[in-house]
Amino acid sequence: MKYYIVVGEASGDLHASNLMKSILKRDPDADFRYFGGDKMAAVGGTLVKHYRELAYMGFWPVIMHLGTILSGAKLCFNDLSRWAPDVIILVDYAGFNLSLAKKIRKSFSIPVWYYISPKIWAWKGYRIRNIRRDVDELFSILPFEVDYFKSHNYQVWYVGNPTLDEVTAYRQKHAGERLFEDDGRRIVALLAGSRRQEIKRNLPVMLDALRGIAGIRPVLACAPGISPEFYDKVLKGNDIERVCGNTYGLLDCAYTALVTSGTATLETGLFGVPQVVCYGMPFKALAGLIRSLFLKVRWVSLVNLISGNEVVPELVANKMSVKSVRENLIPLLSDTPQRRAQLEGYAKMKNILGPAGASDHAADRMMKLLKEYCDSRKPDSHCGNSQ
Numbered sequence: 513m514k515y516y517i518v519v520g521e522a523s524g525d526l527h528a529s530n531l532m533k534s535i536l537k538r539d540p541d542a543d544f545r546y547f548g549g550d551k552m553a554a555v556g557g558t559l560v561k562h563y564r565e566l567a568y569m570g571f572w573p574v575i576m577h578l579g580t581i582l583s584g585a586k587l588c589f590n591d592l593s594r595w596a597p598d599v600i601i602l603v604d605y606a607g608f609n610l611s612l613a614k615k616i617r618k619s620f621s622i623p624v625w626y627y628i629s630p631k632i633w634a635w636k637g638y639r640i641r642n643i644r645r646d647v648d649e650l651f652s653i654l655p656f657e658v659d660y661f662k663s664h665n666y667q668v669w670y671v672g673n674p675t676l677d678e679v680t681a682y683r684q685k686h687a688g689e690r691l692f693e694d695d696g697r698r699i700v701a702l703l704a705g706s707r708r709q710e711i712k713r714n715l716p717v718m719l720d721a722l723r724g725i726a727g728i729r730p731v732l733a734c735a736p737g738i739s740p741e742f743y744d745k746v747l748k749g750n751d752i753e754r755v756c757g758n759t760y761g762l763l764d765c766a767y768t769a770l771v772t773s774g775t776a777t778l779e780t781g782l783f784g785v786p787q788v789v790c791y792g793m794p795f796k797a798l799a800g801l802i803r804s805l806f807l808k809v810r811w812v813s814l815v816n817l818i819s820g821n822e823v824v825p826e827l828v829a830n831k832m833s834v835k836s837v838r839e840n841l842i843p844l845l846s847d848t849p850q851r852r853a854q855l856e857g858y859a860k861m862k863n864i865l866g867p868a869g870a871s872d873h874a875a876d877r878m879m880k881l882l883k884e885y886c887d888s889r890k891p892d893s894h895c896g897n898s899q
Contacts, residue, residue, distance in 0.1 A: 513539055513882060516597035517546040518588060518612060520563050520605030522736065523775065525549030527628060527674045527871075528603045532557070534875035545595055547588055560591050589615055598895055599623045599882060602647075606630035610639060613646035623885055625649045627874060629668060633660045634809050640664045649881055651874050655864055656817060669877050672870035675775060679782040680868045682760045691761035697729035698767035698845060701785065702752075703759065705772040706735040708742060713792035715746050718770045721837035728845065731766075733759040768844040768851075770837065771813075777824065778814040781861060786844040786854040789813045789826040790837055815857070818864055823857030 515535065519528045529551035535542050536555070544557025553559045585608065592600060600622055602609035613624050629652045632639045643650065643666065650668040652658060653675075661668045692699060700722065704715040715732070722730050734743060734756040743754065755762045759776075763769070763783040771777050773791045780787045791812065811817050815824050825840045827833075843850040886895040 513541070513599070514543045514545070514595065514597040515599055515601060516592045516595065517544060517548060517552070517601045517603060518605070518609055519546065519548040519552065519603045520608050522549065522563070524603040524605055524628070525551045525563060526678075528552050528601075529555050530674060530677070530871040531601075531603075531627060531874055534871040535878065537872075538875055538879045545591070545597065561587060585612055585615075588612060589619075592616070593619070597622060598886070599625060599878075601878075602626045604628040604630075606632075606636075606639070610642050610646070614642060617646040623648045623882070625651065625878065625881075627651045628653055629657055629661075633657065640666065649878075651877065653870060654814070654818065655866070656820070669874075670866075671873040671877060672867065673778075673865045674870040675778050676782060676862070676865050677868045677870055679760070679779060683764070686761070686764070689761075690765055691755070691758060692729075692731075692765045695729070697727055699729045699731055699762070699765050700841075700845075701762050701766035701769040701771075701780070702730055702732045703769060703771045703776045703780065704732070704735075704790075706738075706774070708738065710772055710791075711735065711738065711742075712746055714772050714790055716748075717792055717832065717834055717837060718790060719747075719750055719752070720834045721770070721841060725838075725842070725845070729753070731755055731762055733762050768841065770841065773812045773826070773828070775814065778818070781815040781824070781858045784855060784858055786851050787815075787824050788837060788840045788844070789824055789828070790832055791826075791828045792832045793829040815861060819857055819861045821857075823854055823861065 517528050519525050525548055528546070528548055532544055532552060532555045545560060546552055546557060547561045547563065548559055549563045589612065600616060602613060602624065609626070610630060616622065616624055624647050626647045629650050630639060630643070650661070652668045652670045653673045655670055658668055658670050702715065702718050704711045704718060719730070722728065731753045732743070732755070734754050736757070759779070763780055763785055766785045769780050769785050769787040770790050771780050771787045773789050777787065777789055789812070809817060811822065811826055812828055813824055813826055816822050816826065827836050827840065844854070889895045
């Protein structure tokens with residue numbers, strides 16, 4: 513079978529590469545062609561364009577590089593048109609991929625599948641119309657999405673969560689290893705975001721909140737692609753330990769953490785590290801109002817969204833300050849009811865996520881659906897023919 517995969521960022525490259533490995537176990541003759549990254553290239557197939565040439569996030573970066581993005585979309589469409597795959601698998605990256613799905617649907621009868629569904633439950637709920645029209649099958653990694661899409665009369669397949677797989681694999685591989693020697697202090701991991709603006713807003717507040725707290729050892733997890741010089745400017749002379757390229761190693765040693773919302777909150781929870789979610793925004797009062805008007809979910813952290821209740825405190829926009837961060841962190845630095853409640857919440861969250869093996873579960877479902885699709889085609893169909 514011929515699989516065309518479209519990825520737009522580093523996390524998608526990781527998840528898609530694992531999915532490719534799982535597909536190969538079930539279809540050894542699988543032929544891959546993709547917009548992707550280095551991890552996908554290491555698995556095999558043909559890399560048409562690297563995601564780094566398209567990975568622009570936020571309003572102004574997208575506007576400034578709109579020509580590049582549009583030319584990338586045109587290249588992708590023309591390339592898959594020539595190659596005629598048996599199926600197209602879109603991975604996350606909603607803005608680009610949903611636009612591509614619309615164009616594919618108008619021109620081809622090839623199945624369009626979406627792995628790691630767009631987070632329309634948070635905002636831009638109107639995109640459900642596009643998904644219904646343009647996406648044949650949607651594979652979810654968040655259990656609560658099943659009920660959300662069901663309420664919109666659209667069936668999705670929950671296949672498990674790849675972050676659980678990655679954390680499980682890390683702990684198995686590095687069991688007994690310690691990134692830090694125990695010096696008697698409790699490590700506070702600082703995960704201040706992956707983008708420059710996030711880091712500039714969050715990291716100084718985190719550091720100010722830690723000042724004067726005895727017995728702690730703050731350690732900063734540096735984000736990929738952010739230069740040491742940038743961190744130097746933000747830290748302004750603060751001599752703080754840094755870990756680059758090994759956030760999991762840091763979390764495996766941490767006693768507690770300050771975390772900017774995103775996948776990092778789930779990773780921190782899966783490592784069993786109590787946390788305070790910190791997400792500063794410019795014009796705090798206005799940002800808080802905008803959030804209440806436009807954000808369609810009660811929480812922003814994946815831990816709380818998956819659990820369905822507030823397991824970890826969220827300090828977002830006007831709720832985030834040096835005082836609030838400090839007040840929420842201190843109870844987590846010793847064996848308190850607040851700390852124990854988070855650890856109990858994490859255990860329940862893992863049960864909700866289900867067993868590891870998201871890529872294998874997704875590949876199993878995909879193979880079944882692809883067989884059904886090919887069986888339904890006419891005998892002279894090219895389906896499965898890699899000519």
